[in-house]
Amino acid sequence: MTRTPAPPPERHRLSIRLVFDDSGMMGPGKAELLERIARCGSIAAAGREMGMSYKRAWMLIETLNAMFREPLVERVRGGPGGGGAELTPAGQEVLALYRAIVAEAEAAGQERLEAMRALLK
Amino acid sequence: MTRTPAPPPERHRLSIRLVFDDSGMMGPGKAELLERIARCGSIAAAGREMGMSYKRAWMLIETLNAMFREPLVERVRGGPGGGGAELTPAGQEVLALYRAIVAEAEAAGQERLEAMRALLK
DNA sequence: CCGCGATATGTTTGACGAAACATAACGAGA
């Protein structure tokens, strides 16, 4: 069997990736991760929900924090629950912007998108 | 050196990929290939321009032709110039639709896109 | 009929990224 722990961004009508030349990129994966971190309060839990290893989730966050002027995720080691992570204001803003861009783009392209879908097999 | 024969879709503000669940997907790469085939009149020449092997270009077209009801590219073997390929009406329509969707999406998201870019390092 | 330029495929090799595995360190609370 090939296994399917983390099915790629399937079942989306429009998959949008923001590409900033040489500064990195941000797509559905990192956005969802940010969202789940905000809800879960930890990188580990968010990663588990998405079926990815902690290391992978951690690396994605590392990348995000490095590509913006201010970190998007603040991490805390140790403590009552062992530690945790949460979105900074910058993180919340970036996530909101991404969601908005996707929503606008989907709305704008919906009509022609449907036309193309009609040509599919 | 790592070599850069076919630099990924860089220098784009917005990278958009149409994802049709289980029917396949279409992004900037296939779109550009279609465009060049229309101009060049052959898969081989189009692929060369994009720095990809003929085989790869051929496979991409094979995939596209398979995912739509009608083939997007018509191929001809042999002949004066050895053969060639051109877009079918369906191919032209799909390409136009894709370009339109991208343009609309970029226009729609431009403002917030700029806001996010301001947060970059 | 032979060669050219393109389509059409199979096979092999290799590079890259993801996954798996393995630890270390942290810090509050019991």
Next chain:
DNA sequence: TCTCGTTATGTTTCGTCAAACATATCGCGG
């Protein structure tokens, strides 16, 4: 001080995808 859950990293294994390499076929024109 010992545990617990998390952050933080290093190392190794592995699967996948792309490139490279190698042919075969086609069909007109010279």
